[in-house]
Amino acid sequence: MANNFLLEIGLEEIPAHVVTPSINQLKKRASDFLSEQRITFENIKTFSTPRRLALFITGLADKQPDIDKSVKGPAKKIAQDADGNWTKAAIGFSKGQGASTDDITFKDVKGTQYVFVEKHIAGKPVDEILAGMKGVITAMTFPTMMKWGTYSFEYVRPIKWLVALLNAKVIPIKILNVTADRITSGHRFLGKDVELANADEYEEKLTEQFVVADAKKRKELISKQIHKIAQDNNWKINLDPDLLEEVNNLVEWPTAFAGNFADKYLTIPDEVLITSMKDHQRFFYVTDQDGKLLPHFVSVRNGNDYDLQNVIQGNEKVLTARLEDAMFFYQEDQKKSIADYVERLKKVSFHDKISTMYEKMQRVQVISRYLGKLVGLSDDELKDLSRAAEIYKFDLITGMVGEFAELQGIMGEKYALLNGESPAVAKAISEHYMPISANGALPKSNVGAVLAVADKLDSILTFFAAGMIPSGSNDPYALRRQASGIVRIAADKKWNFDLIATLKNVIDDEEKQAVAPKLDMKGQINAVSNFMKDRIKQFLDDLGIRYDIADAVTSGSQTNIVFNIASGKMLQDHKDDNDFKAVIESLTRVQRIAKKGSFAKDDLTVNPDLFENESEKVLFEAVKKADDGFTGLGAEEDFQRLAQLKDDINTYFDATMIMAKDDQLKNNRLRQLTLIANMIMFVGDLDKLVVKG
């Protein structure tokens, strides 16, 4: 029963970021395959390096379990003729079951005799099943696939060798011209091919050939080596997990080493130095205990420490060349003024179908001025905001950002300060890109936050107006991420503003100031607003708020991010209240009946002279009281006020015939209900709530 199986796919170097997802995929596929094939096993251990994906499956059953089953055939009277001879039907059936008429028995089913064949299906032996691992290997998918040689087969990289060993026995698998055997390949330079007597000795034999096949062990080894270097030198080294993961998948036999660069390069901004080291060279940067950058780096060789000095010198030389370039850009960039750069943005396109970058900045000035006032920025903040919006994209055409695109904004902040801009303006320039990922940090300063919202809002609005609307997984300009950014910033800053009103007003302002692009932006207001609502829903979903609640609060009459979120949280808090169901039922009854009337906004005056019963008067007074200042109270207080109307509403419905024959009476009552419904819709479309008994 103790069967162990080793499967190794030897490949030309797999992209580092693909290694871990691929080995996980291989494990899952193998495990699913074995389950489908009814072969039990105890455990699957994975191995992965840049050149191999391997599984070590332990405790495999010897074979599939046998299957015994009775197969029902035709009724006895059809299976035998009057003389008791087998009919064609019986012969055909037994044949179809791989048996003969001799194997037929009769059984009673609900009072009728039927033909049965008792079947015994012997389970296939495990080695036969494992040959099917070929399908597991070839079914793998990768983010980028390639062809090679004369084959039409596509894979992540060319397959160089295969090992398929069940204990000591080779399982026959052949893919293209590669036949599985018991020979694996060692480290590309330090090791050699090695024959495995059995599956169990895989890891050990590879270690002898300078391959640490266990990715986790390899990563731990790298961490340990780097920690030792840090300790020996009294350095601090930030083991960035993404970088460690990447480096781990670039090496089979890691040896960490430290290198240096000249002190003079420390005058270059830290961000540039770190980008050069981390993103371009996959180096870990080094600081002192206080976090100050030091002129050293740590990298990991794919090999041992033989002639390590050579490798260190080479890496130092490469880094120096990069830093020399960076220093050149840093100095050259400072020779021009911000005004020069801004002028040149007139020739840089934001998007062909929209405008230049300069024109985008003009629009964002209008939007940020409007938003800044709306959310109550101070005069000083408004001044900084106005200046920031005038220049905030200037760094896009500096040499440094041309070379290190990932430093956009960051260099803008640096250069703005060097050019004498205020710290708030400089900060806003770097903050306007935030958040740069789904959970990325948000702008801290108010100026930066308004600029970030204005910039994103402009992008979404203009892209929609130019017909480039995200659909499905197609969102090349990351507009969803930008919309989520707006939601997160507004929520973080608790900035109350209605999106539809804002969009309308800023488009008007842009048109007045003749900076609007020649696109139909007004026609896209609803589409943009719905697009934003989806992001608000997503935000609420991430907070664990029930879907129907998120749906309800984003379907109300306001598109106010902060209010919608507060409303969602409020309903989530109240959903288990004792009277919640009763309140919602009574309110949604109002909503539904109110729909039968249709009145202009200024035509909602209820006439008390037309009341016929006491409940009408009571509700009228209660609504008047509840409506007083309703829109300025916040979601919680609004809901409390609505909830308090419950009894009056119920009494009203009991005593009053809404759809009276007299139109005057009917409309007066529908106006009353519409007033309440409008208050409800201010909180959200509560009719979308799913309220269970």
Place this chain on the structure above:
Amino acid sequence: MTEKLSVQEIILRLQKYWAAQGCMLMQAYDTEKGAGTMSPYTFLRAIGPEPWNAAYVEPSRRPADGRYGENPNRLYQHHQFQVIMKPSPENIQELYLNSLKELGINPLEHDIRFVEDNWENPSMGCAGVGWEVWLDGMEITQFTYFQIVGGLEMDPVASEITYGLERLSSYIQNVNSVFDLEWSDDVLYGDIFKEPEYEHSKYSFEVSDQEMLLKHFNEYEHEAQRLLKQNLVHPAYDYILKCSHTFNLLDARGAVSVTERAGYLSRIRNLARWVAKEFVAARKRRGFPLIKDEKKRQELLKDETEEK
């Protein structure tokens, strides 16, 4: 330690090595181009079913990379050593690593890695999968399995190896500036190329006549189209190369806005796709003479006829 070889010795050894692996030694192609890939010995020959193994040095001009001869690593014109093998041999990685040994680079004394880098040249309708080869952290080679060339899917697949000769040489000679490289035993790289670097940079960034270049671009494009219509594949391809270089000059001059850029690139791409198709058609008319397996050759010719 690595033996110090002159640049020309490095070229000679690479030529000798790859010739021994069955590559024809071609000469640099005489029309300006940005990379060895754009030589007809790669771009055109990679297309279609015929085998092709070639190696050559290609001086490659990239006007925007010019630095007036002041930057130690950036050049208006650098040299690539290009190896193209179709179909890609099973052991192409090993062949490549052995070529480094010929240059005195013993992998055990260095850190050699294959780091993912999927190459693309959208203006020529090309895409491939492969790596940058790192030697002690320095990218010395681009290693690519072509997947699409001129918009056509590869069958069979060609492997392309492009050594950056200046980088490789400055590593082998251990110099910090390419201008300090010894081209031959007595003459430095700077002695030969420093002045042209300055002049070409000056020309590309400051002096070039934009109007003339714009006019040329349009004329070259028109000429390429005219020739393609007459099945004159190779002359047409020369004009496509001229379009590409002229565009690069305009780009370096800052004469092309981002919006226009996309337009120019797509015009070049359209020509590249067109010439790719015409080239295969022309080879087919010639009967794919480089396919030595007669049965296969007949099959391919038959296939193609039936498809029509």
